[in-house]
Amino acid sequence: MSEYILNLLPLHEGEREEFEAIAPDAVHVCARSSTVTPEQLAAATIIFGWPRPEVMKGAVSLKWFQTMWAGTDEYTNMLPEGILFTSSSGSNSRSVAEHMLTGLMAVCRRLPAYLNSQRSHVWQDEGTMKTILGGTVLVVGAGNVGSAFAGLCQGLGAETIGLKRTVTGPVEGFSQVCAMDELDTLLPQADVVALTLPHSPQTAGLMNAGRIARMKDDAVLISAGRGSVLDQDALVKAMQGGKLWGAALDVTDPEPLPPDSPLWDVPNLLLTPHVAGGMRLEITRRKCVEMAQENLRRYLAGEKLDNIVK
Ligand code: GLV
Numbered sequence: 001m002s003e004y005i006l007n008l009l010p011l012h013e014g015e016r017e018e019f020e021a022i023a024p025d026a027v028h029v030c031a032r033s034s035t036v037t038p039e040q041l042a043a044a045t046i047i048f049g050w051p052r053p054e055v056m057k058g059a060v061s062l063k064w065f066q067t068m069w070a071g072t073d074e075y076t077n078m079l080p081e082g083i084l085f086t087s088s089s090g091s092n093s094r095s096v097a098e099h100m101l102t103g104l105m106a107v108c109r110r111l112p113a114y115l116n117s118q119r120s121h122v123w124q125d126e127g128t129m130k131t132i133l134g135g136t137v138l139v140v141g142a143g144n145v146g147s148a149f150a151g152l153c154q155g156l157g158a159e160t161i162g163l164k165r166t167v168t169g170p171v172e173g174f175s176q177v178c179a180m181d182e183l184d185t186l187l188p189q190a191d192v193v194a195l196t197l198p199h200s201p202q203t204a205g206l207m208n209a210g211r212i213a214r215m216k217d218d219a220v221l222i223s224a225g226r227g228s229v230l231d232q233d234a235l236v237k238a239m240q241g242g243k244l245w246g247a248a249l250d251v252t253d254p255e256p257l258p259p260d261s262p263l264w265d266v267p268n269l270l271l272t273p274h275v276a277g278g279m280r281l282e283i284t285r286r287k288c289v290e291m292a293q294e295n296l297r298r299y300l301a302g303e304k305l306d307n308i309v310k
Contacts, residue, residue, distance in 0.1 A: 002025045002026050002027060003023060003025075003026040003027070003045045003046050003063075003300075004026070004027045004029065004043045004044050004045045004046070004061070005019065005023065005026050005027065005028050005029065005044070005045070005046045005047075005048070005296075006029050006031065006036070006040050006041070006043075006044035006046070006047045006048070006049075007019060007028060007029065007030045007031070007048050007049065007292075008030075008031055008032065008033050008036060008047065008048060008049025008050060008051055009048050009049045009068065009285075009288060009289055009292060010279055010285055011030060011289065012285075015289055016028060016030055018289075018293060019292075019293060019296065022293055022296050022297050022300070023296055023300055026046075029043075029044075033049060033050050033051050033052060036051060036055070038055075038058050041055060041056075041058040041059045042058055042059070042060050042061060043061060044059055044061060044062055045061050045062060045063045045064070046062075046063065046064050046065075046066075046296070046299070047059060047062060047064075047065045047066070048066050048068075048292045049067070049068055050067065050068045050069065053074045053075050053078040054078065056075065056078045056079050056080070057078065057080065059080060060080065062079075062080055062083050063083060063084065064083060064084040064085075064086070064299060064305075065079060065083055065084070065085055065086070066085075066086040066087070066088065066291070066292055066295055066307075067085075067086075067087055067088060068088050068091070068279070068288045069087060069088060070087060070088055070089045070090070070091060070092055070093075070096075070144070070145070070277065071087075071198045071199070071225070071226060072085070072087050072198070072309050073198060073199040073200070073226060084305070084308070084310075085308070085309040085310050086295055086305050086306065086307045086308055086309060087307045087309050088287075088288045088291050088292075088307065089143070089144055089307045090144040090287070090291070090307070091284055091287040091288045091291055092145075092276075092277035092278070092281075092284045092287075093144040093145045093147070093148040094148055094281070094283060094284075095276060095277050095278075095280060095281045095283070095284050096145045096148070096149070096196075096224055096250075096276040096277045097145060097148035097149040097151070097152055098152070099224065099250060099272070099275070099276035099277075100145075100149045100194060100196075100222050100224050100248070100250070100276065101149065101152045101153070103222055103224075103248025103249075103250065103270050103272070104132070104192060104194075104220060104222055104248060106248065106270055107220055107245065107246030107247065107248050107268050107269075107270055108129060108130040108131065108132070108220065108245070108246070109129050109130075110126040110127075110129065110246075110268060111270075112246075112267070112268055112269070112270055113126045113267070113268065114126060130191075130218070130220070130245055132153055132156055132157070132158040132191065132192060133156060133157040133158070134157060134158070134159075135158050135159070135191035135192065136158065136159045136160075136161065136189055136190050136191050136192070137150065137153045137158045137159070137160045137161070137190065137191065137192040137194065138161050138163070138186050138187065138189070138190035138192065138193050138194070139160065139161070139162045139163065139174070139194045139196060140163050140180075140183065140193065140194065140195050140196065140197060140206070140207070140229075141162075141163065141164075141195065141196035141197040141198075141225055142162030142163060142164045142171045142174060142177055143164075143196065145196045145224065145225070146162055146171075146173075146194070146196040147162070147171050147172050147173040147174070148173065149173070149194060149196065149224075150162060150171075150172075150173030150174050151172060151173035152173075153173075153192070154173055154175070158191075158192070159175050160173060160174045160175050160176075161174060161175065161176045161177075161178060161186060161190070162174040162176070162177045162178070163177075163178055163179070163180050163182065163183055163186070164177055164178075164179065164180065165179075165180050165202075166179075167179050183206075183211065184211065184214060187211055187214040187215050188214050188215070188216065190215065190216065190219055191216065191218075191219055191220070192219065192220045192221075192222065193207075193215055193219060193220070193221050193222070194221075194222040194223075194224070195207055195221070195222065195223040195224065195225055195229050195230060196224055196225045197225040197226065197229045198225055198226055199225075199226035199228045199229070203225075203226070203228070203229045204228045204229065205228070205229075205231055206229050206230075207221075207223075207229055207230045207231060207235075208231045208234055209231060209234035209237070209238070212231070212234055212235060212238045212243065212244075213238065213243070215243070215244065217242075217243055217244070218244070218245045219244055219245060220244065220245050220246050220247065220248070221235070221244060221246075221247040221248075221249075222247070222248050222249075223247070223248075223249045223250065223251055224249075224250045224251060224276050225251065226251055226253070227249075227251040227252040227253030227254070227255060228253045230249070230253075232252065232253065232261075232263055235247065235263075235266075236262045236263055236266055239266045239267070239268075239269060240262075240266065245268065246268035246269060246270070247266070247268070247269045247270070248269075248270040248271075248272075249263070249269070249270070249271055249272075250271075250272045250273075250274055250275065250276040251274050252271070252274075255273070255274055256273065257271070257273075291306065291307070294306065295307075
């Protein structure tokens with residue numbers, strides 16, 4: 001039986017034909033996540049893209065699903081049993097890394113305060129600034145995003161240390177890679193701590209009050225993996241008490257962040273609404289398309305796919 005490929009990727013002109021050339025015998029249906037029909041979902045044997053997790057139970061013929069996300073937690077309990085599940089890990093690394101660096105530089109330069117002054121038409125010097133030149137950047141999660149961010153920080157003259165669950169050798173961008181259980185020892189040495197971990201039972205609440213307390217008083221915290229990794233209440237309490245230079249968070253728990261969360265009002269804490277990655281850069285979109293095409297070629301050839309989640 002030929003495959004029914006439900007392609008929910010944001011394709012540009014000519015890209016549908018690229019998929020058709022890889023799988024000439026398949027039925028190719030291109031749609032959008034927002035308008036996909038129950039009939040299309042039920043017929044699909046392969047799905048590419050970003051369907052809403054709650055519709056996935058209707059995909060009764062599904063054999064393989066490749067999400068456009070790098071993180072995969074929302075689909076964990078939403079997929080039919082026994083299907084092959086792959087991610088697009090690596091597709092948005094540059095985008096997320098640039099966003100993390102932007103947040104880091106913004107708080108180092110006290111831009112949140114300067115923006116407030118600008119809004120009120122006030123010409124006010126906020127005093128000392130911070131540089132990462134010669135500093136230590138500790139990246140908790142030395143995966144694709146962590147490695148890309150570390151590379152940018154290295155380029156700006158920082159020493160970079162990456163933490164991984166399993167250390168198998170050097171990772172691009174890092175001067176050193178250490179095991180995750182060195183976290184508590186390394187936290188007091190870091191000028192910047194960047195969280196790039198996915199959500200899992202092991203990572204939830206990892207950056208807790210005790211660990212925030214171990215950070216330098218003038219360190220910067222960056223969070224861009226999943227919000228659940230950070231104990232937000234502990235961060236608010238610590239920063240309200242004068243701990244840390246600043247923080248830049250692109251992810252929170254929950255999302256959207258409720259309007260009455262105290263996080264909104266912490267000085268020198270920059271919040272963005274989970275926009276570091278996604279399809280906001282053309283290089284990310286095209287990489288997702290290429291990753292889907294390469295895995296489709298492998299799938300049809302019976303080869304092992306890249307980025308297998310389960
Ligand atoms: C973004 O957060 C992603 O997981 O791709």
